[in-house]
Amino acid sequence: MAEAQLQQFLKKIEQLNAFVALSEAQPEVRQALQDCSNHHDVVQLAAQFGFEIGRRWGDSSPKQPRPTDQPNLLRGDRPTSGQERTDVLASGQHWRLERIHSCQASSPAEGWYDQEDSEWVLVLQGSASLQFEDEESPRDLCVGDALLIAPHRRHRVTATDPDPGTVWLALFWSADA
CATH class of the missing domain: 2.60.120.10 (Jelly Rolls)
Incomplete structure (x- = not known):
């Protein structure tokens, strides 16, 4: 694993641990977490409290530019919702x-x-x-x-x-x- 990937992984674990700690300290957050019906609901709830847990393994930060001659099937213009x-x-x-x-x-x-x-x-x-x-x-x-x-x-x-x-x-x- 490259150092950048290791740092990305450790940052996500840090964010997850902090979100868990918040849900244990605040019953209303725990209830909201329990009310989530899928992964996307959990990611959205965490974001409301400033936690970034939605990036998947291998996702790069939008701040990292890519060479134009290196296409990637997972990047590009996203369609609007629906x-x-x-x-x-x-x-x-x-x-x-x-x-x-x-x-x-x-x-x-x-x-x-x-x-x-x-x-x-x-x-x-x-x-x-x-x-x-x-x-x-x-x-x-x-x-x-x-x-x-x-x-x-x-x-x-x-x-x-x-x-x-x-x-x-x-x-x-x-x-x-």
Whole structure:
């Protein structure tokens, strides 16, 4: 582990310990923590008290500039809440590779994707829930989870993370390939 990563890790532990100490000292903070229903609620609550616990392992500080010739799939313009941004990274005659950045976005309640192409999708950052029309419950996906979606298998996104959002890598290809 590089020294900078070690310092980032130790800083997060320090912030977590201080937030725990505050919740033990103040019953109202403990109750608010208990009322949180997910990780994002906890991060938001901690931020209200000045604690930065939301950065994930490997996230760099926005203050650290990156060389322009060193692209990173996890950085870039974030969509506004409720929106999604798609960038085609590469493509060929019968395929395309996309980076999809969703920020607290979901498919319309009545909307289903029914696509001609096969799709392989991988969650690079954040988490999401994806519902197949032929399954009773949505599938919860987190970093590293991948799915292969057959052509015409109707599906929809039911939830993605709030800021900084969910980043997907999606490969689409047609049967002609």
